[in-house]
Amino acid sequence: MRIIVSLSFLTLAACAGNPNDECGNKFALPKFSTETGVRFEEVQLRTLGSPYRLKGAAAEIFYEGALSDAGYGGSVAEPRLIRGAGDVCVPADTGSMLSIAAYEIFERIFDFDRGIGVEGHLKWPRKVGVELHLRNPDGQTHNNAHYFGVADSIGILPYSLDGVHLAFNPGILAHEHFHAHFQSQVLNPLNAVSEIISSGGGIKPTVDDLDNADLQSPSGLNRFVLRAWNEGLADFYACVFTGEPDFFTASNLDRVSERECNGPLTLFAPGAVLKPQIAATGPGQNVNIRKEMVGIAYFQGTLAARLLYRIAGPDKAAQRQLLQHVMRQLHRVPLMVRPKLDRTIMDFEDIVPVLLDGAKLDTMDCVFLSLTLSKQTLSRRFSQCRL
Amino acid sequence: MPSLIGAALFALSVVSIASAATEVAPPAVQTAEVAPPPVESVRRWHFSFGTGLEVRGQQEINPQYMEAKVLPQFFVQVRYFPYTLSLEGSYERRDTSTGPLSVSSQSSQMGLWGRYEFIPAAKLSPYAGAGVGLSFDTVDLNYGDAATKTYRGRREFFGLSAGVRYEFWNHLMQELETKAVLIEDRRDIALSLIYRLGFVY
Numbered sequence: 382m383r384i385i386v387s388l389s390f391l392t393l394a395a396c397a398g399n400p401n402d403e404c405g406n407k408f409a410l411p412k413f414s415t416e417t418g419v420r421f422e423e424v425q426l427r428t429l430g431s432p433y434r435l436k437g438a439a440a441e442i443f444y445e446g447a448l449s450d451a452g453y454g455g456s457v458a459e460p461r462l463i464r465g466a467g468d469v470c471v472p473a474d475t476g477s478m479l480s481i482a483a484y485e486i487f488e489r490i491f492d493f494d495r496g497i498g499v500e501g502h503l504k505w506p507r508k509v510g511v512e513l514h515l516r517n518p519d520g521q522t523h524n525n526a527h528y529f530g531v532a533d534s535i536g537i538l539p540y541s542l543d544g545v546h547l548a549f550n551p552g553i554l555a556h557e558h559f560h561a562h563f564q565s566q567v568l569n570p571l572n573a574v575s576e577i578i579s580s581g582g583g584i585k586p587t588v589d590d591l592d593n594a595d596l597q598s599p600s601g602l603n604r605f606v607l608r609a610w611n612e613g614l615a616d617f618y619a620c621v622f623t624g625e626p627d628f629f630t631a632s633n634l635d636r637v638s639e640r641e642c643n644g645p646l647t648l649f650a651p652g653a654v655l656k657p658q659i660a661a662t663g664p665g666q667n668v669n670i671r672k673e674m675v676g677i678a679y680f681q682g683t684l685a686a687r688l689l690y691r692i693a694g695p696d697k698a699a700q701r702q703l704l705q706h707v708m709r710q711l712h713r714v715p716l717m718v719r720p721k722l723d724r725t726i727m728d729f730e731d732i733v734p735v736l737l738d739g740a741k742l743d744t745m746d747c748v749f750l751s752l753t754l755s756k757q758t759l760s761r762r763f764s765q766c767r768l
Numbered sequence: 769m770p771s772l773i774g775a776a777l778f779a780l781s782v783v784s785i786a787s788a789a790t791e792v793a794p795p796a797v798q799t800a801e802v803a804p805p806p807v808e809s810v811r812r813w814h815f816s817f818g819t820g821l822e823v824r825g826q827q828e829i830n831p832q833y834m835e836a837k838v839l840p841q842f843f844v845q846v847r848y849f850p851y852t853l854s855l856e857g858s859y860e861r862r863d864t865s866t867g868p869l870s871v872s873s874q875s876s877q878m879g880l881w882g883r884y885e886f887i888p889a890a891k892l893s894p895y896a897g898a899g900v901g902l903s904f905d906t907v908d909l910n911y912g913d914a915a916t917k918t919y920r921g922r923r924e925f926f927g928l929s930a931g932v933r934y935e936f937w938n939h940l941m942q943e944l945e946t947k948a949v950l951i952e953d954r955r956d957i958a959l960s961l962i963y964r965l966g967f968v969y
Contacts, residue, residue, distance in 0.1 A: 445833075
């Protein structure tokens with residue numbers, strides 16, 4: 382008799398213990414804004430299946446995960462949550478909060494990409510690692526975020542400064558996310574047909590591998606030009622996504638004060654600017670030279686971002702429209718690059734006519750172009766800007 | 769709330785299964801050569817209270833890893849052999865920060881556990897049980913001096929336990945217990961090893 386009663390209790394327990402996500406998908410998160418500062422707000426996530434498992438249509442979040450060429454191993458993050466009044470999911474530690482915040486930003490990026498019709502460039506959900514521990518020869522790296530092309534994944538490293546953690550900074554995550562677009566539309570097609578000869582043998586070199594770039598050949602130097610475009614367009618994408626031209630500043634990162642999208646314009650440098658760096662290369666100087674060349678590439682990229690941002694103007698709709706145009710032109714970049722890749726050092730400005738082909742340009746836009754492009758390119762490729 | 773009812777029913781069912789299992793089993797005590805202890809010495813009321821230490825292993829945010837925490841505990845028990853009803857409380861605090869952001873969470877857990885002891889009147893007495901309870905939570909969110917917010921809430925939990933109780937020097941007892949607890953709808957189960965020391969009256 383007692384066993385029957387017990388089994389009845391068990392059956393009732395199974396029916397009554399319905400494991401609904403009682404806090405819904407509403408989370409308490411810090412929100413940052415240049416106008417209002419930082420505030421804790423309750424944010425509803427729409428694409429998350431369960432608040433206790435950070436996997437949804439927008440992203441899969443991995444916390445302190447292990448990254449290989451195949452992507453992140455193991456399971457997605459399972460945050461610690463406490464159900465607060467009003468059925469709000471409150472992260473019970475900073476790791477949970479960082480992971481949820483990263484998901485929330487990727488949900489917005491997902492919507493943004495769909496809004497401008499470029500979500501089809503990429504596989505979703507995006508794979509994102511939070512508090513990814515990376516080591517380089519100098520030790521563990523901090524205060525940075527990376528896109529890993531082979532793994533098609535983003536990693537957000539631990540943050541030790543006093544600014545906004547990178548996982549809370551929508552601009553930083555949007556910037557890294559754009560690299561996936563550039564990988565898919567530009568680098569992967571180039572890598573597929575690249576005939577660059579591997580100096581080390583074994584692994585096929587890729588056009589985005591700067592560490593192993595041959596500094597004596599056009600193909601090696603063009604990798605720095607491609608990096609410039611990749612970084613610059615990522616900045617432009619992030620500035621439009623966030624609506625803030627200086628999204629780097631909030632996180633107090635080094636050497637970012639010169640990367641605002643609304644900074645001053647100057648002429649693009651010719652690709653040949655990289656050559657004197659090679660001439661100065663002596664034995665054992667390779668690492669420093671590469672760092673200097675990366676610095677040049679980033680600055681030239683910033684010029685591209687500023688030029689596009691100026692042409693887009695302050696209106697948010699116009700910014701999105703130009704970004705949409707640029708994103709849809711990306712697939713034409715490899716067609717322009719292929720014939721030059723192994724033969725001649727490309728100029729940093731070479732990408733501009735491809736991206737702006739077919740875009741509506743007014744007089745003011747022509748002024749911006751004249752401040753950045755060589756006269757030759759301006760007259761040959763932008764007939765509407767001829768005086 | 770439905771899950772709390774479910775958990776309560778689940779706990780009741782486990783205790784009653786344990787009880788039923790011993791009822792339908794062959795009457796080992798009666799067939800053993802050693803005479804059973806007198807009924808009046810077995811079926812008597814006991815009252816116990818004391819403190820304990822709980823080592824709780826719970827899944828990390830990355831579910832590949834486990835975190836172990838040592839938590840203080842107190843308990844009050846009413847024992848009417850072979851049943852015991854135990855009120856148990858524990859406290860957990862977690863302080864984390866990164867840059868200006870800090871998250872401090874505190875959870876006071878109160879649980880009601882029922883248990884069934886298998887060997888009558890033994891000094892060393894194994895038992896199994898089940899329980900339900902509530903976790904009263906407070907989370908303080910701070911972003912430097914710029915923003916602060918406090919949330920309060922509560923979560924339900926239920927679980928199973930098994931352990932062994934040892935009484936000595938007439939009025940002292942100690943227990944070693946393992947416990948598996950499911951807090952609300954987390955998929956992972958918190959596993960605990962608990963040592964208790966207390967007084968018996």
